[in-house]
Amino acid sequence: MTVIDVSGLSMSFRAPVRKSGLRAAFGSLVRREYREVQALDDVSFAIEPGEVVGFIGPNGAGKTTTMKILSGILHPTSGDVRVLESVPWQRRTGFLKRIAFVRGSQPVGGSQELTVMDSLEYQRLLYDVPQPDFGSTLTVLEDLLRLTPLLERQLRALSLGERMRVGLALALIYRPEVLFLDEPTIGLDVTAAGQIREFVSDYVTETGATVLLTSHYMADVGSLCPRLILIDQGRVEYDGPLAELSARLSPYKLIRITARGGPGPDFGEVVESSDGMWVLRVPRDEVAQTTSRLLQALDVVDLAVEEPPLEKVIDRAYREGLR
Ligand SMILES: Nc1ncnc2c1ncn2[C@@H]1O[C@H](COP(=O)(O)OP(=O)(O)OP(=O)(O)O)[C@@H](O)[C@H]1O
Numbered sequence: 001m002t003v004i005d006v007s008g009l010s011m012s013f014r015a016p017v018r019k020s021g022l023r024a025a026f027g028s029l030v031r032r033e034y035r036e037v038q039a040l041d042d043v044s045f046a047i048e049p050g051e052v053v054g055f056i057g058p059n060g061a062g063k064t065t066t067m068k069i070l071s072g073i074l075h076p077t078s079g080d081v082r083v084l085e086s087v088p089w090q091r092r093t094g095f096l097k098r099i100a101f102v103r104g105s106q107p108v109g110g111s112q113e114l115t116v117m118d119s120l121e122y123q124r125l126l127y128d129v130p131q132p133d134f135g136s137t138l139t140v141l142e143d144l145l146r147l148t149p150l151l152e153r154q155l156r157a158l159s160l161g162e163r164m165r166v167g168l169a170l171a172l173i174y175r176p177e178v179l180f181l182d183e184p185t186i187g188l189d190v191t192a193a194g195q196i197r198e199f200v201s202d203y204v205t206e207t208g209a210t211v212l213l214t215s216h217y218m219a220d221v222g223s224l225c226p227r228l229i230l231i232d233q234g235r236v237e238y239d240g241p242l243a244e245l246s247a248r249l250s251p252y253k254l255i256r257i258t259a260r261g262g263p264g265p266d267f268g269e270v271v272e273s274s275d276g277m278w279v280l281r282v283p284r285d286e287v288a289q290t291t292s293r294l295l296q297a298l299d300v301v302d303l304a305v306e307e308p309p310l311e312k313v314i315d316r317a318y319r320e321g322l323r
Pocket residue numbers: 013014015037038039057058059060061062063064065066
């Protein structure tokens with residue numbers, strides 16, 4: 001069974017046009033002008049059970065709009081969508097209990113006066129989680145998200161990183177099968193972001209959940225998502241393995257070499273060098289041959305072949321497009 005099936009999805013918003021200045025402000029009270037924003041234009045993709053898919057694109061590409069539609073918050077202008085065989089915007093209780101939508105920009109809603117434990121209890125009642133399941137899931141989440149010291153704290157007193165951990169716990173306490181994660185590491189420091197990534201990876205391994213994840217941080221995408229869907233101006237530009245996108249956009253690999261004397265100019269373009277270490281940019285189909293020549297010609301201490309940094313690949317995709 002396909003978990004997420006999207007076909008010909010389009011969404012346009014009618015946004016009021018407001019000109020600046022007092023006269024224009026009064027004018028808009030009498031006669032409102034609108035402009036049409038085409039956020040999604042004929043988007044199609046399918047996601048199978050247990051897949052973790054990175055949904056990436058520049059600002060305003062349509063990622064959050066798609067997630068809102070898939071989680072039943074927005075009704076699209078047109079198109080067919082099935083998530084767990086349900087139409088999301090019909091918001092059937094049975095469906096809502098099987099999915100979760102977590103936004104890094106606002107991970108915990110509701111009354112900020114409640115403690116974390118009260119909020120978890122509230123979720124238990126709302127989602128009808130049997131007490132034994134609640135207890136066992138909470139034990140796992142406490143451990144994976146290091147929640148124990150936070151349980152008696154009020155939501156309003158949590159730091160950004162703590163809010164994200166709590167937001168995930170609130171979303172996962174009812175064990176959803178499909179997880180929509182919108183920028184789960186936004187604003188977090190390197191360590192906190194790494195912990196969230198590790199948690200998502202463990203959760204997926206343990207539960208087999210299906211995940212659609214947006215992020216502007218390539219570390220999230222690179223470490224969690226074997227498959228990428230790249231969207232730009234509301235249209236899907238790429239859907240496939242991460243490695244293939246890399247190969248398509250960057251016909252080079254990097255050879256990182258530590259050697260006495262240095263490689264010299266005839267082995268490839270040197271893109272970085274320091275203290276006996278050089279990074280060479282070499283066409284993909286010449287990597288094996290260049291590596292063997294390097295090993296024969298030089299006193300090599302260390303050698304590694306690397307993909308170009310994902311940031312560079314994606315930046316190129318955003319700036320130059322894929323068509
Ligand atoms: N409620 C709305 N009314 C009018 N336009 C909207 C509304 N919501 C989104 N849009 C527009 O739809 C387009 C897609 O927005 P969306 O938030 O889905 O982008 P995004 O890919 O999530 O961007 P970001 O990476 O900046 O979060 C943008 O042009 C945005 O301005």
